[in-house]
Amino acid sequence: MSPIKLVESALDPAHAVYDRVLPAGEGWLHVVKAGQTLRITDLEGNQAVDTLFYNAADFTERYSATETLKAAGAIYLTAGSRLMSSRGREMLTITADTCGRHDTLGGACSAESNAVRYALNKQPMHSCRDTFLKCLWQYEGGLTKRDLTANINFFMNVPVTPEGGLEFADGVSAPGKYVEMKAAMDVLCLISNCPQLNNPCNAYNPTPVRLLIWD
Amino acid sequence: MAQNIHPVPAETFLWEDCIPGGCHWSGLLRRGTALRLTDMAGRANLSALFFRADAPHERYNMPDTLKAQHTAMLTKGHALYSDMGRVLCSITADSAGWHDTIGGVSTDASNLAKYGASNYQTARNAMHRSGEDGLLIELVKHGLGRADLVPNVNFFSKVTVDEAGLLQFDITHGKAGQWLDLRLDMDVLVVLSAAPHPLDPRPDYAPSDVGLTAWRCGPADAADVCRNACPENQRGFYRTELLYR
Numbered sequence: 001m002s003p004i005k006l007v008e009s010a011l012d013p014a015h016a017v018y019d020r021v022l023p024a025g026e027g028w029l030h031v032v033k034a035g036q037t038l039r040i041t042d043l044e045g046n047q048a049v050d051t052l053f054y055n056a057a058d059f060t061e062r063y064s065a066t067e068t069l070k071a072a073g074a075i076y077l078t079a080g081s082r083l084m085s086s087r088g089r090e091m092l093t094i095t096a097d098t099c100g101r102h103d104t105l106g107g108a109c110s111a112e113s114n115a116v117r118y119a120l121n122k123q124p125m126h127s128c129r130d131t132f133l134k135c136l137w138q139y140e141g142g143l144t145k146r147d148l149t150a151n152i153n154f155f156m157n158v159p160v161t162p163e164g165g166l167e168f169a170d171g172v173s174a175p176g177k178y179v180e181m182k183a184a185m186d187v188l189c190l191i192s193n194c195p196q197l198n199n200p201c202n203a204y205n206p207t208p209v210r211l212l213i214w215d
Numbered sequence: 216m217a218q219n220i221h222p223v224p225a226e227t228f229l230w231e232d233c234i235p236g237g238c239h240w241s242g243l244l245r246r247g248t249a250l251r252l253t254d255m256a257g258r259a260n261l262s263a264l265f266f267r268a269d270a271p272h273e274r275y276n277m278p279d280t281l282k283a284q285h286t287a288m289l290t291k292g293h294a295l296y297s298d299m300g301r302v303l304c305s306i307t308a309d310s311a312g313w314h315d316t317i318g319g320v321s322t323d324a325s326n327l328a329k330y331g332a333s334n335y336q337t338a339r340n341a342m343h344r345s346g347e348d349g350l351l352i353e354l355v356k357h358g359l360g361r362a363d364l365v366p367n368v369n370f371f372s373k374v375t376v377d378e379a380g381l382l383q384f385d386i387t388h389g390k391a392g393q394w395l396d397l398r399l400d401m402d403v404l405v406v407l408s409a410a411p412h413p414l415d416p417r418p419d420y421a422p423s424d425v426g427l428t429a430w431r432c433g434p435a436d437a438a439d440v441c442r443n444a445c446p447e448n449q450r451g452f453y454r455t456e457l458l459y460r
Binding site: 060064065066067069070073074075076086088105106107108110111112113115116117119120129144145146147148149150158160161162164165166167168 | 272276277278279281282283285286287288296298299300301313317318319320322324325360361362363364365366367375376377378379380381382413414447450451453454
């Protein structure tokens with residue numbers, strides 16, 4: 001593995017305009033305005049934070065994993081990564097990262113994919129996609145399942161091998177690690193704080209994250 | 216009618232067609248049908264999306280496909296999963312050995328930057344079409360649209376990832392005559408664009424034609440190579456078959 005470059009932030013949580021702890025298994029739908037900075041802190045370590053972004057003025061423009069990969073020429077997200085939209089525009093840029101690697105290939109867990117991946121009787125377990133859908137209908141903003149696409153998994157480590165294999169590896173995160181991103185446009189941010197209990201993406205123990213926003 | 220370079224038995228043959236390089240296509244293919252895809256000249260890229268025909272909000276899901284099978288690429292034995300944990304289609308034979316899942320599609324903007332301007336007025340039907348444009352045109356024909364443009368498969372293209380995570384397009388991968396058989400495991404709307412891969416570094420716009428041969432293969436049997444590739448696929452095929460009981 002190549003050396004991971006960690007970038008710390010100078011921002012002071014005392015000056016944040018928004019500060020909330022999001023328990024595991026819950027969702028968050030919130031507008032981050034152009035110029036604002038969003039920090040996600042992995043409070044207890046090895047949590048996965050499933051995240052999507054929409055242009056707040058036009059939801060048909062949304063985060064695109066493939067445009068983001070193409071813009072970087074690489075698959076892992078870290079400080080300096082530009083989070084690109086389906087129209088090829090920058091939505092946010094990661095400005096600080098003390099974890100060093102985040103995933104955008106692994107997607108969000110769902111009842112149906114849990115049934116396929118682990119056992120048919122895992123289908124009733126809580127999942128990120130259920131959280132996403134609940135956020136969408138609570139929001140009443142016209143977003144539907146069709147608006148869900150391949151997301152970012154902050155703090156999650158999903159290495160791809162040169163032979164084309166893909167695995168869910170132990171997290172590279174730890175308590176207190178954070179990732180920070182500055183918005184280039186007004187974005188609607190959709191988060192599911194992952195409740196997955198079947199794989200090591202969150203160390204079999206889903207935990208809270210802290211969400212901070214600075215102007 | 217004479218079939219193209221990789222014929223199927225006459226008693227199972229349904230139809231055949233050709234997508235000229237750069238062009239786009241869509242159609243409904245029923246469960247138990249197979250589609251043989253052939254790179255006619257060695258530089259084909261076939262961007263593909265798949266939707267459940269009677270409920271198109273159920274569609275191909277790249278992350279679910281990759282993590283169910285612990286793979287970042289597709290070849291023989293792999294299933295292409297929907298977001299509802301069912302198998303839309305699966306690869307029962309493959310001479311290419313690698314099909315890309317993460318590169319996405321070329322756009323009009325990326326075409327312009329890479330190849331220069333080429334519009335209909337000057338180039339007629341040799342104009343540079345993009346993968347995004349082609350897929351969107353076909354999606355809209357079926358009442359779908361931008362919201363349905365999710366990460367796609369790129370048949371015939373190989374993109375590797377090194378240890379640092381850097382992407383590399385393999386220009387030595389494509390060969391004239393490479394082919395694969397895609398079996399439809401549900402009734403599926405198939406949406407295709409034969410525009411170049413967005414990470415193809417070659418400076419000329421020269422996508423090859425793609426041959427399509429449809430034939431009747433029947434649903435996956437108990438010994439099927441895709442069903443038995445891993446326990447995940449056994450569960451995936453079982454969940455799919457519940458729709459047809």
